[in-house]
Amino acid sequence: MTTPATGHGLDGVPDAGAFLARLVRLDPGTLVRLRPVPGTGRTALWARLPWDVLAVRTVSGTAPGDVTVAAGDLLAELSAGGDALPRRRDDGWRWPLPPAASRAVEALPAAEVERIAAAAAGTLREAATHGVAGRAVGQRALRDALLDHVAVVVTPDEAPDAPVEVPQRLVQGLVRMGFLGAGNVQVRVAGRWVGLVGPYGAAWSRKVAGLALTPIGVHPNG
Incomplete structure (x- = not known):
């Protein structure tokens, strides 16, 4: 899939970096799904943990749509101070998410x-x-x-x-x-x-x- 000519859109780099670093320690190959939260200027970062649990952290900044990338790639980009969106891995995300209302x-x-x-x-x-x-x-x-x-x-x-x-x-x-x-x-x-x-x-x-x-x-x- 072609990567769009846009950045990752995340402003909450320390929060996102902490989340991604823990993910990569648990599973270096894990994926992270970025989903903008409408009307808030924030993005929910979703990931599946190795023991069949979904983890989510919401950070400031608006991602360019509902996209999935490798957590390690996004962590490397944030650590380097870059703003590019890593290669999209949308086809690798196979897990449903809970309903928004709880x-x-x-x-x-x-x-x-x-x-x-x-x-x-x-x-x-x-x-x-x-x-x-x-x-x-x-x-x-x-x-x-x-x-x-x-x-x-x-x-x-x-x-x-x-x-x-x-x-x-x-x-x-x-x-x-x-x-x-x-x-x-x-x-x-x-x-x-x-x-x-x-x-x-x-x-x-x-x-x-x-x-x-x-x-x-x-x-x-x-």
Whole structure:
């Protein structure tokens, strides 16, 4: 596909660079999709993490339409102070995005989300070193089982019969992409999608069937 004679349009270079650098560390070949947010002068940067979660960070500046490029190429361009749009890789993006409209169902303290992520990392290290019930388990199997574990269950006040499950993969996505801050993390629902939204970005997944969120020691409704 021919690259249009235009630049990437991003003004929030430090924010975009931080997001891209984390992506490239996780997967050097990953793609990033740039989608302008209408009427805001900002662009949403979307990427798929290696554990089947979509991460998004919104930065200032307007990209030249809905375009996909290699994250490493865009990071190199930004790091060099350039404004060119790297070669387009639109045909490489194969994942749906969550609907634009979403609703908040719970707010979790950022410290609790960080604690859940740290506990999971500790469990993985312990199991990798000592096995499970005395048996050695493959690293890939351990990781997948841990990511699928429901870390939190939220029961929305308006729909008590439809709990919302937040898997560990979403927690890891939010934490490892550096999206946590000092405030709360919102649990949001958009159709079949569940998201964790922090001050600096969000992680979304549609792998959860019926959503529910209750970390140990935290009562979801106060």
